[in-house]
Amino acid sequence: QVQLVESGGGLVQAGGSLRLSCAASGRTFSSYAMGWFRQAPGKERECVAWISGRGGDKYHADSVKVRFTIPRDNAKNTVYLQMNSLNAEDTAVYYCAAGKRYGVVAVSDYHYWGKGTQVTVSS
Secondary structure, three states, X not given: OOOEEEEOOEEEEOOOOEEEEEEEOOOOHHHOEEEEEEEOOOOOOEEEEEEOOOOOOEEEOOOOOOOEEOOEEHHHOEEEXXXXXXXXXXXXXXXXXXXXXXXXXXXXXXXXXXXOEEEEEEO
16 A cells, blocks of 8 residues: 655746655555656646656656656655746646556556645646
8 A cells, every 4th residue: 555645736826846746654665656647627637747766767758848857765765856947738637557567658557646736827
C-alpha cells in the first residue's frame, strides 16, 4: 500500500513557476515508477510526465516538454514537478500516481493516486 500526498499548488500568473511535491508513504518508494497527471474541467486526465523508480528514465508530454521537469528524491520518498513558463492551458488539478511499470501513460497503469492539488494560471 502506498499513500501519496500532493502539495505546492496555487494561483500563479502566466509566465511564472511552481513546484509541486508528492510525498509517499512506505519503504519501497524506489520500486515504483511515478507519474504526474492533470485534469482540466471537462477534459480527460492526462499524463504530463513520468519517471522510473531509480530516475534513469523520464518522459514529458509534448505540451510541457522543456517547461516541466520531474525529479525525484528516493531518500525523501518524494517526487516533484517543476513547472516553468506556465500558461493558462496548464490550469488543472494535478495528481501524482505510483505504478509498478514505467514507460506507460494510461491512468489504468497506475495503482495509487493522491487526491490532487489545484494549479490555476491567470493570464
